[in-house]
Amino acid sequence: MDASKDDKSSGSIPSTRSSRISRNSYLNSLEREYVGGGRTKPPQDRRKPPHPYIRGTSFSITRHKPGEPFGYVYVADNRPRPKRAKGLSTMSQYEYCLANPSLGGTTDTEHCTIAITDEIRVGDGCGAQIVRVNDDMVAKFYDPVYYPTLDEYCWVIRDVVTDAEEDYRNEANTFEELQGKFDGTITPKYYGSWTLDLPVVDSKLCSKRSVRLVLMEYLNGRSMLDIDPTKLSEHERLNILFKAIEAEHTLWLHGITHCDFYPRNIMICGEPFGSPDIRICIIDFNQTRVARFESDYFYKGEI
Numbered sequence: 001m002d003a004s005k006d007d008k009s010s011g012s013i014p015s016t017r018s019s020r021i022s023r024n025s026y027l028n029s030l031e032r033e034y035v036g037g038g039r040t041k042p043p044q045d046r047r048k049p050p051h052p053y054i055r056g057t058s059f060s061i062t063r064h065k066p067g068e069p070f071g072y073v074y075v076a077d078n079r080p081r082p083k084r085a086k087g088l089s090t091m092s093q094y095e096y097c098l099a100n101p102s103l104g105g106t107t108d109t110e111h112c113t114i115a116i117t118d119e120i121r122v123g124d125g126c127g128a129q130i131v132r133v134n135d136d137m138v139a140k141f142y143d144p145v146y147y148p149t150l151d152e153y154c155w156v157i158r159d160v161v162t163d164a165e166e167d168y169r170n171e172a173n174t175f176e177e178l179q180g181k182f183d184g185t186i187t188p189k190y191y192g193s194w195t196l197d198l199p200v201v202d203s204k205l206c207s208k209r210s211v212r213l214v215l216m217e218y219l220n221g222r223s224m225l226d227i228d229p230t231k232l233s234e235h236e237r238l239n240i241l242f243k244a245i246e247a248e249h250t251l252w253l254h255g256i257t258h259c260d261f262y263p264r265n266i267m268i269c270g271e272p273f274g275s276p277d278i279r280i281c282i283i284d285f286n287q288t289r290v291a292r293f294e295s296d297y298f299y300k301g302e303i
Contacts, residue, residue, distance in 0.1 A: 045092040045093050045094050046092075047092065047094050047095075047202070048092070048093060048094040048124075048145060049094075049145075051122060051123065051124060051129060051143070051145075051146050052198065053116060053119065053122045053129040053131050053141055053143075054116065054119065054122070055116050055117065055118060055119055055131075056115075056116065057115070057116045058113055058114065058115040058116070059113070059114055059196050060111060060112075060113050060196075061111065061112060061113070061114060061194040061195065061196050061213065062107055062108065062109075062110065062111050062194060062195050062196075062197075063107070063108035063109075063110035063111075063192060063193070063194055063195075064105055064106070064107050064108065064193050064194050064195035064212060065105055065106045065107075065108065065193065066104065066105045066168060066169045066172040066173060066193055066212070067080065067103070067104025067105045067169055068104075068169065068173070068293055069166075069169045069170045069173045069174075069289075069290060069293055070166060070169065070170075071166045071170060071287070073170070073257070073259050073287055073288070073289040074289060074293065074294050075294060079162060079166070080103040080104055080162070080165065081100070081103065081159070081161070081162055087099055087100070088157055088159055089157055093144075093145065093149050093160060094145055095205070096160070096161065097144045097145050097160065097161055097209065098200060098203055098205040098206055098209060099205055100161045101161075101206070101209065101210060102161065102164070102165055102168075102210055102211075102212060103165065104165070104169070105169075105195075105212075107195055112194075114133040114134055114137070114139060114215070115133060115134055116131045116132070116133055116139075117131075117132050117133060117134065117135050118131065118132035119131050119132075120132060120138065123146070124146050125146065125147070125148045125149075126146065126148075127146075127147050127148065127163075127167070128140050128141060128142050128143075128147075128164070128167055128286070129141040129143055129146060132218055133215070135218070136217070136218050137191060137215050137216065137217065137218055138188070138215070138216050138217070138218050138219075139213050139214070139215055140171070140213055140214050140216070141196070141211055141212075141213045142164040142165070142167050142168040142211065142212045142213065143164065143211045144160040144161045144163065144164035144165075145160075145209075147160040147163050147164055148160075164212070165212075166286070167286035168193070168212040168213075168214070168286075170285060170286050170287065170288055170290075171214055171284075171285040171286045171288070172193040172212075172214050173290055173293070174256060174285035174288045174290055175187075175190040175193075175214065175216070175285065176190075176193075177254075177255070177256060177290050177292065178190070178251075178254075178256065181254060182250070182251070182254075183217075184217065185279070185281075186247040186250060186251070186280065186281060186282055187251075187281060187282055187283075188216040188217040188219060188281060188283060189216060189217035190214070190215075190216050190217075191214075191215035191216060191217075192214070192215055193212065193213070193214050194212070194213050194214070194215065195210050195211070195212050195213070196210065196211045196212075196213060197209070197210055197211075198210075198211060219267045219269055219281055219283070220269060221267045221268050221269030221270070221279070221281070222267070222268055223263065223264050223265070223266060223267055223268070224240065224244070224263035224264070224266040224267075224268060225262075225263040225264040225266075227268065227273075232273055233274065235274045236272070236273035236274040239273060239274050239275075239276070239278070240268060240273055240278075240280065243278070243280040244266050244280050244282075246280075247280050247281075247282055248261050248282060251282065255290060255291030255292060256288060256289075256290060256291070257288065257289040257291070258282060258285070258287075258288050259287040259288055259289055260284060260286075260287045260288075261282070264284075265282060265283050265284040266280060266281075266282060266283075267280070267281040267282075267283055268280060268281075269281060
């Protein structure tokens with residue numbers, strides 16, 4: 001078998017070629033090959049509205065309880081829809097989201113209003129939209145309309161509705177599992193899971209669409225990824241590292257496996273970094289596994 005062909009079919013960039021051409025050039029060649037082979041991009045999305053998650057916008061939201069978590073982190077993947085849902089490659093992203101609303105969960109009667117006071121990570125193709133609301137909270141909107149549509153690793157169209165639902169269910173259920181245990185210490189304080197109805201214009205499919213979200217504490221700190229370790233003393237580095245590992249291990253002992261324990265998901269609050277009082281906080285639970293939902297997992301009961 002030709003090794004270069006094998007590398008190309010896997011979607012990875014062969015080291016022999018990456019030394020001669022740029023990554024973008026190689027990915028463009030992959031795109032031409034796979035699109036030609038029938039793995040097409042979704043149609044151009046001219047009707048997709050600009051994202052509404054901008055500073056100054058207010059939303060009325062309603063309390064929502066998510067369905068059970070699912071995804072690749074679980075042995076039994078009980079996803080709520082087929083992996084290749086109808087219309088995935090024939091509809092635009094916006095049309096597909098309108099035709100396939102979020103599934104599962106129950107809506108309560110409690111309402112509240114939130115106002116976006118700052119944008120943290122928003123934009124088309126960046127996944128969950130993350131903003132600061134009411135000055136002291138963070139809202140994470142799992143809006144499939146602005147999730148990335150193309151999987152850059154295997155070059156197929158992603159089911160953005162399932163991706164958003166998976167992120168929401170996994171994160172919300174993890175926070176619920178941690179309620180009263182660590183929220184406000186090694187994890188952010190949690191203010192519940194909610195749903196938002198956004199109006200839809202010029203569509204025969206529906207007049208509104210629902211977007212799930214969670215609310216959590218706004219952390220006044222920096223991620224480990226944003227800190228230059230060469231500017232810290234050995235004592236400061238060891239102090240941060242010890243507290244981060246201790247926090248992750250504490251979650252694991254209580255049946256929470258983070259599955260994405262990287263510097264970008266470790267927040268450091270307070271200074272100096274060598275102080276025993278600095279707070280290390282783990283964030284981003286959309287890929288987390290909760291042992292209570294996994295029948296084949298070894299963990300049983302509570303500690």
